[in-house]
Amino acid sequence: MLSELTANAVADALARRETRPFAEVEAAALAKPAAIDALESLRPADHVKVIAEIKRSSPSRGSLAAISDPAALARRYELGGASAISVLTEGRKFGGSLADLEAVRAAVALPVLRKDFIATPYQVLEARAAGADLVLLIVAALDDEVLRELYDLVVALGMTPLIETHSADELDRAAALGARLIGVNARDLSSFELDRDLFGRLASRFPDGAIRVAESAVLTAADVAHYRSAGADVVLVGEALVTGDPIANLSAFLAV
Numbered sequence: 001m002l003s004e005l006t007a008n009a010v011a012d013a014l015a016r017r018e019t020r021p022f023a024e025v026e027a028a029a030l031a032k033p034a035a036i037d038a039l040e041s042l043r044p045a046d047h048v049k050v051i052a053e054i055k056r057s058s059p060s061r062g063s064l065a066a067i068s069d070p071a072a073l074a075r076r077y078e079l080g081g082a083s084a085i086s087v088l089t090e091g092r093k094f095g096g097s098l099a100d101l102e103a104v105r106a107a108v109a110l111p112v113l114r115k116d117f118i119a120t121p122y123q124v125l126e127a128r129a130a131g132a133d134l135v136l137l138i139v140a141a142l143d144d145e146v147l148r149e150l151y152d153l154v155v156a157l158g159m160t161p162l163i164e165t166h167s168a169d170e171l172d173r174a175a176a177l178g179a180r181l182i183g184v185n186a187r188d189l190s191s192f193e194l195d196r197d198l199f200g201r202l203a204s205r206f207p208d209g210a211i212r213v214a215e216s217a218v219l220t221a222a223d224v225a226h227y228r229s230a231g232a233d234v235v236l237v238g239e240a241l242v243t244g245d246p247i248a249n250l251s252a253f254l255a256v
């Protein structure tokens, strides 16, 4: 079942009146320098890798941090050893924007993820035009036909799709796409409840060769260790980094 949050965000995306014509965004996307190869940056290593997220607020946690200068925060993430930066671009619930992503892109050499409720090709083109290297696609939000269309477009534009799942069935759908980078979100987008053990229960279902990302619910190094021992190659962390000292937290997480 589609959560209310996801359903509303997808409805917003589908209903948006675009200010820039499709052809113009497409041309801007195609004119960009090539995207960074995020599969290379996130390749499994003998240490866990971190995707560090820029997130002002969320429906489950309310306001987290003001973040007046996302570019400065992204530079701290880079300095602290993050392997990629996630930028929430959803405005209504998460307080983000594509302008945040553009500012981050200009400030760091790391791959940048557009984290949003992506439901249309227009949003994918917009992501590339803003300089994104990765695009999040949430399996629960998309039927297989649209998921395939968006996945193929992300790849055709030279970007990497991060496929978000929250159940065995969704993980199987991600595998059927041929996804190389798959996340399990510990947060249930309907109830907002966290289940740190979901990743571990699903870990054996990841397709061979896929990079395994544990998303959400990392507050301490012990949480990172928990995910790592369950098989995570990468952890995606928001709250702990925007509310705490990002450099100190990153160094603790990377030492796991």
Ligand SMILES: O=P(O)(O)OC[C@@H](O)[C@@H](O)c1c[nH]c2ccccc12
Binding pocket: 053, 055, 115, 116, 117, 164, 185, 215, 216, 217, 218, 236, 237, 238, 239, 240
């Ligand atoms: O702040 P946390 O618990 O570290 O979580 C980060 C990230 O996983 C979370 O922001 C997220 C994961 N999937 C999403 C989909 C939409 C919006 C947000 C998200």
